[in-house]
Amino acid sequence: MPDVLIADDHPLFRDALERAVVAAIPEAQVHSADSVPNLLELIERYPDAELLLLDLHMPGARGYSALAHIRGQYPGLPTIVVSGHEEAQVARRALAHGASAYIPKSTSGDDIITAIRSVLDGDVWLPHRLMGGNDVALKPDEADVAVRIASLTPQQFRVLTMIAEGLLNKQIAYDLGVSEATVKAHMTAIMRKLGVNNRTQVALAAGHLAVDQTAIPSVPEDSDI
Numbered sequence: 001m002p003d004v005l006i007a008d009d010h011p012l013f014r015d016a017l018e019r020a021v022v023a024a025i026p027e028a029q030v031h032s033a034d035s036v037p038n039l040l041e042l043i044e045r046y047p048d049a050e051l052l053l054l055d056l057h058m059p060g061a062r063g064y065s066a067l068a069h070i071r072g073q074y075p076g077l078p079t080i081v082v083s084g085h086e087e088a089q090v091a092r093r094a095l096a097h098g099a100s101a102y103i104p105k106s107t108s109g110d111d112i113i114t115a116i117r118s119v120l121d122g123d124v125w126l127p128h129r130l131m132g133g134n135d136v137a138l139k140p141d142e143a144d145v146a147v148r149i150a151s152l153t154p155q156q157f158r159v160l161t162m163i164a165e166g167l168l169n170k171q172i173a174y175d176l177g178v179s180e181a182t183v184k185a186h187m188t189a190i191m192r193k194l195g196v197n198n199r200t201q202v203a204l205a206a207g208h209l210a211v212d213q214t215a216i217p218s219v220p221e222d223s224d225i
Contacts, residue, residue, distance in 0.1 A: 021116060056081055090211055104130075151193050164207075
C-alpha cells in the first residue's frame with residue numbers, strides 16, 4: 001500500500017486533505033504531521049512514501065525553507081504545496097523551488113483530487129486561475145540560499161528554524177533534548193554551510209525564502225556565538 005504524508009497544522013484542513021488522498025488513491029496509507037519536526041520524523045519512518053502534501057506555513061517552516069530542505073534531502077519525494085496564499089507569484093515560486101503542484105486552500109475537493117492524480121502521473125499542476133503567467137526564475141540570492149539549506153541535515157534544519165524564530169542556544173538545547181555544546185556544534189556547521197558568520201546572518205539568509213521577504217525577524221545574539 002502506498003504511503004502518503006500530509007503536513008498541516010490545521011486539523012480541519014488536514015482532514016480534508018486526507019479525504020482527498022483516499023478518494024484519489026483508495027489503497028493509500030495516510031500519515032499526518034502538524035509541524036515540520038514531526039514531518040521530518042515521518043519521512044525517516046516512511047522513506048519510500050509516494051507523495052507529500054506540505055503546508056507552506058506551519059510550525060518549523062518559514063516560507064519556502066521546509067520545501068527547499070525536503071526537496072534537497074529527498075528529491076524522489078513528489079511534493080504538493082498547500083497554502084492560504086492565492087497569488088500566482090507565490091505559487092510559481094513554490095514550483096521554482098521544486099514543488100510538483102500548488103493548491104490554494106480555497107481549492108475544491110474535486111480539484112485537490114485532480115492535483116494529486118496529476119502529480120502521481122508525473123505532471124505539474126496549478127489551478128486554472130493561476131495558469132497562463134510566466135514562469136518565475138528565482139533571484140540568485142534566493143536560489144543560492146535554497147541550495148545551501150538543502151544541504152543541511154534534518155537536525156541542522158531544526159536548529160536553523162529555531163534560530164530564525166529568535167530562540168537562544170539554551171532554549172534550543174532544551175527543546176531538542178541536547179546539550180548547549182551540541183547546539184553550538186550545529187550552529188558552526190550551519191554557518192559554514194550558509195556561508196555566514198553569526199546567527200543574525202543565519203536568520204537573514206533564511207529570510208530570502210520568506211513568502212514576504214520584507215518581514216525578516218530580529219534575532220538576539222548569543223554572547224558565545
